[in-house]
Amino acid sequence: MNTPFVYQDVEEILSRYEKEETPLLCVLEDIQEKWGYLPRDVLGYVARRLGIPSSTVYGVATFYAFLEVRPVGKYVIRVCKSTPCHVRGATNVLEALKRELGIREGETTKDGRFTLEVTSCLGVCGVAPAMMVNDVTYGNLTEERIREILALYRE
Ligand code: FES
DSSP states (O other): OOSHHHHHHHHHHHHHTTTOSSOHHHHHHHHHHHHSSOOHHHHHHHHHHHTOOHHHHHHHHHHSTTOOSSOOOSEEEEEEOSHHHHHTTHHHHHHHHHHHHTOOTTOBOTTSOEEEEEESOOSOGGGOSOEEETTEEEOSOOHHHHHHHHHHHHO
16 A cells, blocks of 8 residues: 555645645545545554644544444445344344354455444434445335345345
């Protein structure tokens, strides 16, 4: 990752927000959009360029569930395990996803298509149990519905 080309790209992203007082989160989102995750050496570079301690940048990068500090699949599935989803079957949802994908939580399928994670409340408790695939939310999940949803992303 440590190439001049990467840093040219990071510089281009930084330039988009040079007038912002607190550009860090926007910069991290754009970096993730470009590379699919936030490489550690790029985080260090951003910290130096913004004059922010690396620990602060890393802290922000690991605080938000939508930011990834390790390589992930093309589609990141986040299953809500907070109480309302838990009591309405989140464990079954997670087990069904593990079976369908052949991976455990925190893992990525061999083809690099799916990463499976658990998360806390997605803010759609009324349709529990719920999950997200990248930035799309799905609720009222059943095993059948999960198979249908995965089929959309397998095409
Ligand atoms: S508890 Fe799962 S969406 Fe709120």
